[in-house]
Amino acid sequence: xxxxxxxxxxxxxxxxxxxxxxxxxxxxxxxxxxxxxxxxxxxxxxxxxxxxxxxxxxxxxxxxxxxxxxxxxxxxxxxxxxxxxxxxxxxxxxxxxxxxxxxxxxxxxxxxxxxxxxxxxxxxxxxxxxxxxxxxxxxxxxxxxxxxxxxxxxxxxxxxxxxxxxxxxxxxxxxxxxxxxxxxx
Amino acid sequence: xxxxxxxxxxxxxxxxxxxxxxxxxxxxxxxxxxxxxxxxxxxxxxxxxxxxxxxxxxxxxxxxxxxxxxxxxxxxxxxxxxxxxxxxxxxxxxxxxxxxxxxxxxxxxxxxxxxxxxxxxxxxxxxxxxxxxxxxxxxxxxxxxxxxxxxxxxxxxxxxxxxxxxxxxxxxxxxxxxxxxxxxxxxxxxxxxxxxxxxxxxxxxxxxxxxxxxxxxxxxxxxxxxxxxxxxxxxxxxxxxxxxxxxxxxxxxxxxxxxxxxxxxxxxxxxxxxxxxxxxxxxxxxxxxxxxxxxxxxxxxxxxxxxxxxxxxxxxxxxxxxxxxxxxxxxxxxxxxxxxxxxxxxxxxxxxxxxxxxxxxxxxxxxxxxxxxxxxxxxxxxxxxxxxxxxxxxxxxxxxxxxxxx
Numbered sequence: 001x002x003x004x005x006x007x008x009x010x011x012x013x014x015x016x017x018x019x020x021x022x023x024x025x026x027x028x029x030x031x032x033x034x035x036x037x038x039x040x041x042x043x044x045x046x047x048x049x050x051x052x053x054x055x056x057x058x059x060x061x062x063x064x065x066x067x068x069x070x071x072x073x074x075x076x077x078x079x080x081x082x083x084x085x086x087x088x089x090x091x092x093x094x095x096x097x098x099x100x101x102x103x104x105x106x107x108x109x110x111x112x113x114x115x116x117x118x119x120x121x122x123x124x125x126x127x128x129x130x131x132x133x134x135x136x137x138x139x140x141x142x143x144x145x146x147x148x149x150x151x152x153x154x155x156x157x158x159x160x161x162x163x164x165x166x167x168x169x170x171x172x173x174x175x176x177x178x179x180x181x182x183x184x185x
Numbered sequence: 186x187x188x189x190x191x192x193x194x195x196x197x198x199x200x201x202x203x204x205x206x207x208x209x210x211x212x213x214x215x216x217x218x219x220x221x222x223x224x225x226x227x228x229x230x231x232x233x234x235x236x237x238x239x240x241x242x243x244x245x246x247x248x249x250x251x252x253x254x255x256x257x258x259x260x261x262x263x264x265x266x267x268x269x270x271x272x273x274x275x276x277x278x279x280x281x282x283x284x285x286x287x288x289x290x291x292x293x294x295x296x297x298x299x300x301x302x303x304x305x306x307x308x309x310x311x312x313x314x315x316x317x318x319x320x321x322x323x324x325x326x327x328x329x330x331x332x333x334x335x336x337x338x339x340x341x342x343x344x345x346x347x348x349x350x351x352x353x354x355x356x357x358x359x360x361x362x363x364x365x366x367x368x369x370x371x372x373x374x375x376x377x378x379x380x381x382x383x384x385x386x387x388x389x390x391x392x393x394x395x396x397x398x399x400x401x402x403x404x405x406x407x408x409x410x411x412x413x414x415x416x417x418x419x420x421x422x423x424x425x426x427x428x429x430x431x432x433x434x435x436x437x438x439x440x441x442x443x444x445x446x447x448x449x450x451x452x453x454x455x456x457x458x459x460x461x462x463x464x465x466x467x468x469x470x471x472x473x474x475x476x477x478x479x480x481x482x483x484x485x486x487x488x489x490x491x492x493x494x495x496x497x498x499x500x501x502x503x504x505x506x507x508x509x510x511x512x513x514x515x516x517x518x519x520x521x522x523x524x525x526x527x528x529x530x531x532x533x534x535x536x537x538x539x540x541x542x543x544x545x546x547x548x549x550x551x552x553x554x555x556x557x558x559x560x561x562x563x564x565x566x567x568x569x570x571x572x573x574x575x576x577x578x579x580x581x582x583x584x585x586x587x588x589x590x591x
Contacts, residue, residue, distance in 0.1 A: 050589060097467075103466050104467065106463065107463070
């Protein structure tokens with residue numbers, strides 16, 4: 001293949017990187033890689049590509065469950081905090097209301113539920129995506145820079161149990177990429 | 186390939202009109218109307234309270250149907266204002282529902298002729314001698330009430346007719362100018378809608394207790410309007426599809442959006458309901474708290490708890506997951522549930538003024554619902570007619586057909 005030159009200086013093999021110039025080709029290719037049973041692989045696109053989740057066979061995220069726990073923690077925390085502050089630690093009568101009036105506590109309970117849900121959503125997403133990462137082997141590829149502009153990539157990692165130096169290359173070549181290269185780290 | 190682009194040719198593969206079924210719908214509606222209203226009249230007389238319960242129940246069911254109609258009148262301009270793509274395939278159904286406004290105007294006439302059965306402010310002497318009411322006497326007088334209701338229905342009818350007519354005209358010519366014109370009117374229409382809907386809610390329901398006031402009352406009713414409207418839309422869409430119409434045009438993705446709106450506005454309703462209640466509880470001013478006190482005694486608190494759990498907590502939990510929103514039969518269940526809850530919500534708003542001493546649920550409440558819904562169904566049948574049930578030549582139709590949630 002014409003674009004077979006490796007651009008990296010290389011110590012350890014990270015995997016293969018295939019480049020496509022049309023989003024539709026990437027979707028077709030992703031379906032084939034999915035059907036071949038690979039697990040440690042990914043697609044890289046300059047913008048969100050509708051249908052890619054399905055084409056990659058990405059399973060539903062665990063994030064909602066994490067957020068549920070965060071939200072309930074916020075709710076409980078807000079209730080306990082107000083009860084302890086107003087009714088236990090420093091009982092203070094305000095306009096004849098009970099020391100711990102649930103209606104008066106609801107706004108803060110609501111806000112803390114929302115706040116902790118939002119924070120767990122944000123940082124839970126970081127955690128699930130293993131962020132922040134200061135370096136990624138794919139950055140060693142010069143071609144990969146165009147993943148943020150106008151090119152679409154599939155990377156298959158060498159640590160995938162199905163990874164095979166020849167067979168994986170054959171699979172990727174059969175998808176007719178514009179370029180195919182190995183990436184090392 | 187999983188990713189198929191759907192073009193307008195799939196419209197050829199399904200039925201796009203009622204195909205004569207509108208005649209059956211009109212007949213069924215008329216039978217329900219005659220039977221329901223007739224039975225209600227007899228049952229109302231049987232109450233032996235000089236038709237007081239009858240007219241309260243009439244107001245209740247009138248507000249219920251007006252909610253559905255006004256929901257559509259809010260939805261249609263909103264879609265134009267936001268240049269929405271997802272809703273194009275179902276917008277015609279909403280246009281038909283909004284077209285029932287004049288029928289509701291017609292239904293308001295018997296009520297306007299019997300205001301003294303329902304509203305205490307019709308007693309002019311009482312208004313003038315109460316220091317809390319004297320300054321409201323001009324506003325809350327039968328004459329001005331009737332003028333205001335006439336203005337509301339004129340404005341609403343005009344708006345509903347314009348959007349619907351322009352959309353129908355586009356079916357013939359395919360002229361994009363109709364879309365642009367609708368988009369231009371939409372902003373003003375929503376402002377006018379917001380003002381008139383708020384005032385109408387205050388006039389029809391808040392003024393049942395002329396002393397009481399709450400600036401959140403209009404929004405509270407609006408929350409109920411939206412959540413019950415989306416439920417109705419889901420059921421109407423499903424009904425049309427089950428009878429072999431719009432098949433393949435409205436997909437799971439569109440139902441998913443109905444579900445989202447229902448979920449969001451179930452919570453919005455609770456948010457508004459709680460805010461209104463908490464502010465009044467906290468300030469503790471007698472002329473404000475008495476309205477809630479009435480609704481927390483003599484069995485009415487049970488209705489209040491039903492609302493907290495069944496209008497908010499249970500559907501909130503039930504509608505939360507995407508799994509549910511993408512299963513249409515399950516969503517149909519929730520749609521019916523929410524419609525029933527909106528009816529109970531209005532019951533809780535209106536009926537304590539008739540009977541603070543106990544919950545007055547009577548057969549006439551339900552027979553009136555049947556009878557007045559009959560009128561509503563006749564209007565729907567006539568409006569749908571044999572015309573297209575989809576805005577076939579809307580410039581965003583193909584985008585709508587291909588709409589997907591991510």
